[in-house]
Amino acid sequence: xxxxxxxxxxxxxxxxxxxxxxxxxxxxxxxxxxxxxxxxxxxxxxxxxxxxxxxxxxxxxxxxxxxxxxxxxxxxxxxxxxxxxxxxxxxxxxxxxxxxxxxxxxxxxxxxxxxxxxxxxxxxxxxxxxxxxxxxxxxxxxxxxxxxxxxxxxxxxxxxxxxxxxxxxxxxxxxxxxxxxxxxxxxxxxxxxxxxxxxxxxxxxxxxxxxxxxxxxxxxxx
Numbered sequence: 420x421x422x423x424x425x426x427x428x429x430x431x432x433x434x435x436x437x438x439x440x441x442x443x444x445x446x447x448x449x450x451x452x453x454x455x456x457x458x459x460x461x462x463x464x465x466x467x468x469x470x471x472x473x474x475x476x477x478x479x480x481x482x483x484x485x486x487x488x489x490x491x492x493x494x495x496x497x498x499x500x501x502x503x504x505x506x507x508x509x510x511x512x513x514x515x516x517x518x519x520x521x522x523x524x525x526x527x528x529x530x531x532x533x534x535x536x537x538x539x540x541x542x543x544x545x546x547x548x549x550x551x552x553x554x555x556x557x558x559x560x561x562x563x564x565x566x567x568x569x570x571x572x573x574x575x576x577x578x579x580x581x582x583x584x585x586x587x588x589x590x591x592x593x594x595x596x597x598x599x600x601x602x603x604x605x606x607x608x609x610x611x612x613x614x615x616x617x618x619x620x621x622x623x624x625x626x627x628x629x630x631x632x633x634x635x636x637x638x639x640x641x
Contacts, residue, residue, distance in 0.1 A: 432470045435460050436484065439477045440521065447527045448474070475538050475545075478528070481521075482549040488517045493556060503564040504614050507580065510560055511587055511606045515599060518591070522599065525592045541585060554581045568620050571633045576617075579636070583613070 438460040442451040453474060457467035471477045496509035518525075531539050538545035558577035568576070587609075591602045620629040 428470075431462060431466070435462065435467055435470055436477060436480050439471075439474075440481060443524045443528070444521065447524055448478075448531065449527055478531075478539050479545055479549075482546060485518060485521075486549045486552045489514050490552065490556060492517055497559055497563060501563065501565055503560070503566040503617075504611055506560045506564050507613070508606060508610045510556060511584060511610070512603060514584065514587075515591065515602060515606070519599075522591070529589075529592045550581070553584070554578050557581050557584075566614075566617060568617050569626065569629055569633075572617075572620060572629055575633055575636050583609075 435456060439451065439456045442456060442459060446455075451474070453467055453471075454464050456477075457464045460467065471480065492513045493510050496513060497506060500506045500509060528539075531537050532541065534540060535542070537543065540546060541550060554577050557580040560580065561573060561576050566573075587602065587606060590605055591599055594602045596602075619625050
């Protein structure tokens, strides 16, 4: 395949995805069909299915796009901040900024993603690349910070912070306040609490509880 053909194919792929995301925002995920996406994008239905086998594949592409945008957006935060609280807070607030254009259809989409058997679940095998990329961001948050905690907890912490983000996302989905103010308040208030709890794990009397927590985490992980 020539470079021009490859470039044209990538443009078509991006056009189909951007059209799908616009229709998801305007009509909702459930009401948007692949035929409607193809018509709006000005391509054949067969062409749409060539690049994306289903709406689920489109949403996986959205996951990847959102993750790429988030990874790029947090670079300035991670480069400027060393303290754990501003690093973690900045990463979560940056996600809210990146995801803001998709807040309107997030509720409809979440109904599908909440199904444990759905490939759109953030815990599914299909979502693994986006999930692992997100956990890697939190690994960078921890490794580049001033946080000093037991090594075994440090190993598990990136995934725990990702789970915290999933809780924030769930709250965000239901947040109808202006500029999702309540979610931003949640982030700004909860991260300092997490920081304080983590630093308590260095106290000798708390180490036993910390070891039990890490053991529990490891025993229930897939």
